[in-house]
Amino acid sequence: xxxxxxxxxxxxxxxxxxxxxxxxxxxxxxxxxxxxxxxxxxxxxxxxxxxxxxxxxxxxxxxxxxxxxxxxxxxxxxxxxxxxxxxxxxxxxxxxxxxxxxxxxxxxxxxxxxxxxxxxxxxxxxxxxxxxxxxxxxxxxxxxxxxxxxxxxxxxxxxxxxxxxxxxxxxxxxxxxxxxxxxxxxxxxxxxxxxxxxxxxxxxxxxxxxxxxxxxxxxxxxxxxxxxxxxxxxxxxxxxxxxxxxxxxxxxxxxxxxxxxxxxxxxxxxxxxxxxxxxxxxxxxxxxxxxxxxxxxxxxxxxxxxxxxxxxxxxxxxxxxxxxxxxxxxxxxxxxxxxxxxxxxxxxxxxxxxxxxxxxxxxxxxxxxxxxxxxxxxxxxxxxxxxxxxxxxxxxxxxxxxxxxxxxxxxxxx
Amino acid sequence: xxxxxxxxxxxxxxxxxxxxxxxxxxxxxxxxxxxxxxxxxxxxxxxxxxxxxxxxxxxxxxxxxxxxxxxxxxxxxxxxxxxxxxxxxxxxxxxxxxxxxxxxxxxxxxxxxxxxxxxxxxxxxxxxxxxxxxxxxxxxxxxxxxxxxxxxxxxxxxxxxxxxxxxxxxxxxxxxxxxxxxxxxxxxxxxxxxxxxxxxxxxxxxxxxxxxxxxxxxxxxxxxxxxxxxxxxxxxxxxxxxxxxxxxxxxxxxxxxxxxxxxxxxxxxxxxxxxxxxxxxxxxxxxxxxxxx
Numbered sequence: 059x060x061x062x063x064x065x066x067x068x069x070x071x072x073x074x075x076x077x078x079x080x081x082x083x084x085x086x087x088x089x090x091x092x093x094x095x096x097x098x099x100x101x102x103x104x105x106x107x108x109x110x111x112x113x114x115x116x117x118x119x120x121x122x123x124x125x126x127x128x129x130x131x132x133x134x135x136x137x138x139x140x141x142x143x144x145x146x147x148x149x150x151x152x153x154x155x156x157x158x159x160x161x162x163x164x165x166x167x168x169x170x171x172x173x174x175x176x177x178x179x180x181x182x183x184x185x186x187x188x189x190x191x192x193x194x195x196x197x198x199x200x201x202x203x204x205x206x207x208x209x210x211x212x213x214x215x216x217x218x219x220x221x222x223x224x225x226x227x228x229x230x231x232x233x234x235x236x237x238x239x240x241x242x243x244x245x246x247x248x249x250x251x252x253x254x255x256x257x258x259x260x261x262x263x264x265x266x267x268x269x270x271x272x273x274x275x276x277x278x279x280x281x282x283x284x285x286x287x288x289x290x291x292x293x294x295x296x297x298x299x300x301x302x303x304x305x306x307x308x309x310x311x312x313x314x315x316x317x318x319x320x321x322x323x324x325x326x327x328x329x330x331x332x333x334x335x336x337x338x339x340x341x342x343x344x345x346x347x348x349x350x351x352x353x354x355x356x357x358x359x360x361x362x363x364x365x366x367x368x369x370x371x372x373x374x375x376x377x378x379x380x381x382x383x384x385x386x387x388x389x390x391x392x393x394x395x396x397x398x399x400x401x402x403x404x405x406x407x408x409x410x411x412x413x414x415x416x417x418x419x420x421x422x423x424x425x426x427x428x429x430x431x432x433x434x435x436x437x438x439x440x441x442x443x444x445x446x447x448x449x450x451x452x453x454x455x456x457x458x459x460x461x462x463x464x465x466x467x468x469x470x471x472x
Numbered sequence: 473x474x475x476x477x478x479x480x481x482x483x484x485x486x487x488x489x490x491x492x493x494x495x496x497x498x499x500x501x502x503x504x505x506x507x508x509x510x511x512x513x514x515x516x517x518x519x520x521x522x523x524x525x526x527x528x529x530x531x532x533x534x535x536x537x538x539x540x541x542x543x544x545x546x547x548x549x550x551x552x553x554x555x556x557x558x559x560x561x562x563x564x565x566x567x568x569x570x571x572x573x574x575x576x577x578x579x580x581x582x583x584x585x586x587x588x589x590x591x592x593x594x595x596x597x598x599x600x601x602x603x604x605x606x607x608x609x610x611x612x613x614x615x616x617x618x619x620x621x622x623x624x625x626x627x628x629x630x631x632x633x634x635x636x637x638x639x640x641x642x643x644x645x646x647x648x649x650x651x652x653x654x655x656x657x658x659x660x661x662x663x664x665x666x667x668x669x670x671x672x673x674x675x676x677x678x679x680x681x682x683x684x685x686x687x688x689x690x691x692x693x694x695x696x697x698x699x700x701x702x703x704x705x706x707x708x709x710x711x712x713x714x715x716x717x718x719x720x721x722x723x724x725x726x727x728x729x730x731x732x733x734x735x736x737x738x739x740x741x742x743x744x745x746x747x748x749x750x751x752x753x754x755x756x757x758x759x760x761x762x763x764x765x
Contacts, residue, residue: 132513151728245620300598435729440727470527472729
């Protein structure tokens with residue numbers, strides 16, 4: 059039944075979107091985004107191509123770095139010169155804009171095309187829906203929950219590829235003895251706290267994480283399991299190298315690719331680096347979702363459409379929103395980006411072994427994990443991340459002290 | 473003083489006065505008003521009293537930032553003055569190839585702080601910088617882990633900053649030294665005063681205007697230091713090298729926490745005023761008063 063339904067959708071959705079585009083004639087759209095690396099460029103140009111094939115003009119405003127791009131978007135909205143569309147993450151980054159009434163509601167096209175029926179997983183709808191109306195378009199899913207492992211290193215020391223952090227820790231001293239760095243970690247705040255959340259979810263499971271990060275349940279926070287996560291995290295950090303502070307994520311991935319390091323915890327965008335280096339998934343390198351309970355984290359990107367006085371802009375915005383969820387465009391875009399599509403009826407035959415693993419897992423609703431920034435403001439996640447980063451870098455910062463400081467953030471109402 | 477004296481000059485200055493009043497004073501008032509709100513991504517008028525300031529002073533990160541700016545300010549200013557003055561004195565010894573050395577020492581100043589930051593980031597990186605080279609040359613005892621050591625990282629920042637700024641101080645001082653009357657040197661040598669003594673006790677006091685200029689220019693750079701640290705350490709390891717300016721920028725952009733950013737910038741502004749006010753009072757009021765008497 060589900061399959062039948064999705065086939066119906068694949069047939070009708072493209073039809074409806076060609077109708078929209080025909081009705082509105084030539085349209086111009088300026089899009090702010092931060093996709094500037096090779097693979098990312100290829101992905102955004104799939105959107106641009108599809109848009110231009112509809113007979114429209116695409117004005118590309120690529121700004122390096124998510125922070126800068128989002129800052130520009132907000133400044134331009136407040137300054138009265140909003141772009142047609144702008145990129146944000148699947149998170150609460152743009153909630154303020156919705157609450158201030160600065161974004162265009164997409165409800166018209168969303169209910170006409172039945173977005174609520176095909177957007178998968180439904181958690182993505184929650185991200186975009188405010189008071190029953192759609193305000194953003196989810197375009198892809200990126201998950202942090204991966205260990206990237208150099209198979210040769212493990213062959214060399216005669217160990218099996220680890221499937222959990224405990225197994226990794228057991229083998230790490232042997233790798234160190236062989237003169238290889240066991241854990242490659244780039245010492246930047248976002249990498250440190252990203253890895254922390256992967257460790258946390260794989261050790262204490264998503265339900266507990268949810269009651270801490272979402273419900274701010276202090277009893278759950280204090281029941282000892284979170285402390286054991288902190289301890290494991292500290293243990294893992296003994297196996298990094300001294301060049302770690304400030305290292306970029308892709309330089310760190312390169313260490314795993316070259317066999318200087320055994321393992322890196324990083325999101326699925328790391329796969330692109332292995333692909334560029336000509337390595338094959340599961341042969342040269344392994345991608346492992348650590349832990350007994352395996353999750354796909356629901357990170358990714360959305361586009362929002364700032365309100366504009368010009369009615370022609372609104373037409374363009376609705377047409378573009380419709381184009382972005384189109385299954386054909388989704389397939390091309392996500393294959394270029396290396397991310398999972400936001401609907402199940404998309405052709406993913408080009409997926410490699412790692413991506414396939416993610417695709418299989420995401421079909422199971424229990425394996426879908428949300429991230430802290432789905433529930434919390436950027437100020438909260440940043441304050442939390444500061445403490446995690448300081449915990450990693452300062453050996454005198456005790457677990458008990460960290461627990462107190464984290465509790466301070468949980469109760470701060472940020 | 474009658475109002476219409478120098479009336480043309482006053483009219484010419486009018487646009488500048490209007491701009492400073494509206495842009496600078498206006499923005500300061502705006503920042504202060506919104507620092508009393510809980511604005512997040514966009515400024516909203518949602519009054520919360522001094523909550524943002526209370527939160528600011530509870531932040532471990534802010535304490536680190538304030539401590540860092542004092543360390544940086546002290547080491548950078550003193551370092552630049554001492555090294556700059558020494559270089560100027562050495563070049564003043566009528567050496568051969570003077571212009572070549574002057575160019576070499578001044579060159580770092582022509583670079584942007586971002587370039588300086590990146591260069592020193594590579595030099596001081598323990599895995600592929602100077603330490604690694606020394607190890608490959610067989611000197612395995614050599615250790616240079618300042619950049620990744622959270623207690624020493626801020627001094628690594630100071631080294632890079634002094635490297636860049638010392639040449640500039642040197643040029644200022646050299647200009648001053650060249651302005652010293654030949655007769656003073658002659659009389660000093662007749663009196664048989666040792667060279668180093670004449671530099672420190674006679675010449676240096678004569679260079680007072682140069683020293684003041686250098687300090688003012690350096691101090692202005694201290695408060696706003698941002699790009700150098702961003703390029704060199706990005707505030708790391710952890711947040712060991714963060715500064716107040718970085719704290720403000722972070723809260724403005726990546727953290728979408730405008731209220732907090734405004735509060736921090738107001739505190740920065742107040743501390744600058746506290747430092748500058750006594751000096752300005754002396755320089756523009758007291759000195760004139762005594763000079764007139």
